[in-house]
Amino acid sequence: MNEQQRKEMSQIIQGDAADRKSGQDKPLKEKTSEDFAKYFETTYEPPNLNKARKRGRDEINVHYNFQIPEDIKNIGNGKKFLIRTYGCQMNEHDTEVMAGILTEMGYESTSDTKEADIILLNTCAIRENAENKVFGEIGHLKPLKLEKPDLILGVCGCMSQEESVVNRIMQKHQHVDLIFGTHNIHRLPQLIKESMFSKEANVVEVWSKEGDIIENLPKVRHGKIKAWVNIMYGCDKFCTYCIVPMTRGKERSRRPKDIIQEVRHLAAQGYKEITLLGQNVNAYGKDFGDITYGLGDLMNDIHKIDIPRVRFTTSHPRDFDDRLIEVLAQGGNLLDHIHLPVQSGSSEVLKRMNRKYTRESYLELVSKIRKAMPNATLTTDIIVGFPNETEEQFEETLSLVEEVGFESAYTFIYSPREGTPAARKKDDVPMEVKKQRLYRLNDLVNKQSAEAMKAYKDKVVKVLVEGESKNNPDVLAGYTERNKLVNFKGPKSSIGQIVDVKITEAKTWSLDGIMVENTVEVNHNG
Known part of the structure; x- marks a missing residue:
C-alpha cells in the first residue's frame, strides 16, 4: 500500500468519507x-x-x-x-x-x-x-x-x-x-x-438479491469472554461442491472503521478474545475498488487494540497473501493458530473442486507460514470420496496430512448438494470405500493430534478460562493460544480470565493440568 492509499484508508477508518477523492469510484454508499x-x-x-x-x-x-x-x-x-x-x-x-x-x-x-x-x-x-x-x-x-x-x-x-x-x-x-x-x-x-x-x-x-451491509444491528452475545466479529459476507469462489455462494451471496466487506469501532467496544467491555468471521475471511477488502486494504492491514490495525487474543476464520489458501503472513508474524495478540482448509491433497481433485490452487502451491504457502511463524499450529478441513476420487488420489491426501503435520482436522465424506456442479457428476466410488477412507484419514489425524499434545506435558500454558467442564462441574475448561482444550481445577473466580496452567496429562484431543499459584491475568504482551 503506497502513502496515498494509506492516507485514503486512514480517512475511511476515521469516517471521513466526504474528503476521500477515490470515494466516487468506490462501490460503497451510505444511506439515510x-x-x-x-x-x-x-x-x-x-x-x-x-x-x-x-x-x-x-x-x-x-x-x-x-x-x-x-x-x-x-x-x-x-x-x-x-x-x-x-x-x-x-x-x-x-x-x-x-x-x-x-x-x-x-x-x-x-x-x-x-x-x-x-x-x-x-x-x-x-x-x-x-x-x-x-x-x-x-x-x-x-x-x-x-x-x-x-x-x-x-x-x-x-x-x-x-x-x-x-x-x-x-x-x-x-x-x-x-x-x-x-x-x-x-x-x-x-x-x-x-x-x-x-x-x-x-x-x-427470501431474497436472491444481496449486496447490502446493515450496520448497528443489536446483538445478544453469550457471556463476556469470546466474541464473533463479522468482517465480510458471502463468497465468490464457487467450489463445485459448495452451496454457500448461492445461499450467502457475493463477497462484500464491512468498512474498516465499523469493524475497528466494534472491536474497540468489545475490548472496553472486557472481552478477552475475538474471532474475525467471513465465509472466505482473507478475501476481505477485495471489493474496495481502487483502495488496497486487506485482511493483513485490518489485523495490523486491530493488533494495536488492547484485547488479548485475535483469531480469524475461515481462510481460503488462494487468498492467503504475504502481507497477512507478515502481520501475523508480529505475534502479540495475533495468534498463530491458523485454520487452512485444504480439502484434498490431490491436484487433480482440487481442480475438479475448482479450488484454484494445487498441492504444490498449498505446500509452498505452508512453507511460507512456517518460515515466518515456526511454532504455528495448522488445522484444516478435508473431504474424502469426492466424485471419482481414486485410491492414489486419496493417498496423496494422506501424504499431505503427514507432510504438513496438521494437529487437527474436520473430515467429511463428500455430500452432494442440489444445484452445485459436483452434484451432477457420476460417482463410481462405493460408500463402503468412502467410509474406509474416512476411517484411515481420521486414524492418521488422531495420531498426529496425540503426538502434538505430548509436547505440552509439564509445560505451562496460558488458558482463557471459559467455564465449567461439560463433564464435571468441579473442573474448569478453557483454551490455549493455539486452541488446545485444557481441563483443570481452579477457583470459579478465574472464569473469564487468562491463567497459567501446568499440563500434567496429554490426551488425543485435550490436556489436563493444574493451575499455577499466584497467576495474574495477562495482557496481549504477556
Whole structure:
C-alpha cells in the first residue's frame, strides 16, 4: 500500500468519507433512514441458483439506520423466543443478531420449547445431514404448533435460500409460519408482525438479491469472554461442491472503521478474545475498488487494540497473501493458530473442486507460514470420496496430512448438494470405500493430534478460562493460544480470565493440568 492509499484508508477508518477523492469510484454508499425504509419496501423474488451463479459486481450499500418500527417495538412484551442454531460460526453470529432484535422487541429468551411464543430454526445447508436434522425438528414441532396455534414457527438461514427447501416446506410442512433467508435478517420485526396478523398460511420472504451491509444491528452475545466479529459476507469462489455462494451471496466487506469501532467496544467491555468471521475471511477488502486494504492491514490495525487474543476464520489458501503472513508474524495478540482448509491433497481433485490452487502451491504457502511463524499450529478441513476420487488420489491426501503435520482436522465424506456442479457428476466410488477412507484419514489425524499434545506435558500454558467442564462441574475448561482444550481445577473466580496452567496429562484431543499459584491475568504482551 503506497502513502496515498494509506492516507485514503486512514480517512475511511476515521469516517471521513466526504474528503476521500477515490470515494466516487468506490462501490460503497451510505444511506439515510429515508433511503433505508424505501429500499426495503421493494419487492423480492424467490431464491434462484442460476441467477446467483451469474451475478456480477453490483453496487454495495451500507446502512447505518436500523430501527425497529414504533408500532411493533414492544410487541414481544411478556413473550418468549427460542432459536435453534445449526452449522457454522456465521450462523451462530446471525443468531446473536436475531436474539438482539427480538430482545429489543420485548421478548425474553427461553430454552424450553413449551414456553416459547416464537421458535426459529437457523439452518445450515452445507451438508445433507444438516438438512435432515432440520426437517426432523420441523416434524417434531408439529404437535406443539397444533397445541399452540399462536406459536410462530420460523425457518431461516442458509437452507431458506434454496429453492427446493422453500418448496418442500410450503408443500409438506404448512405448520411453518415464517420463512426468511440470510440477506434479510434485519427485516425480522416486520416479518413477525406480518406473521401475527397476516391471513396467509405462510409468510415467505427470501431474497436472491444481496449486496447490502446493515450496520448497528443489536446483538445478544453469550457471556463476556469470546466474541464473533463479522468482517465480510458471502463468497465468490464457487467450489463445485459448495452451496454457500448461492445461499450467502457475493463477497462484500464491512468498512474498516465499523469493524475497528466494534472491536474497540468489545475490548472496553472486557472481552478477552475475538474471532474475525467471513465465509472466505482473507478475501476481505477485495471489493474496495481502487483502495488496497486487506485482511493483513485490518489485523495490523486491530493488533494495536488492547484485547488479548485475535483469531480469524475461515481462510481460503488462494487468498492467503504475504502481507497477512507478515502481520501475523508480529505475534502479540495475533495468534498463530491458523485454520487452512485444504480439502484434498490431490491436484487433480482440487481442480475438479475448482479450488484454484494445487498441492504444490498449498505446500509452498505452508512453507511460507512456517518460515515466518515456526511454532504455528495448522488445522484444516478435508473431504474424502469426492466424485471419482481414486485410491492414489486419496493417498496423496494422506501424504499431505503427514507432510504438513496438521494437529487437527474436520473430515467429511463428500455430500452432494442440489444445484452445485459436483452434484451432477457420476460417482463410481462405493460408500463402503468412502467410509474406509474416512476411517484411515481420521486414524492418521488422531495420531498426529496425540503426538502434538505430548509436547505440552509439564509445560505451562496460558488458558482463557471459559467455564465449567461439560463433564464435571468441579473442573474448569478453557483454551490455549493455539486452541488446545485444557481441563483443570481452579477457583470459579478465574472464569473469564487468562491463567497459567501446568499440563500434567496429554490426551488425543485435550490436556489436563493444574493451575499455577499466584497467576495474574495477562495482557496481549504477556
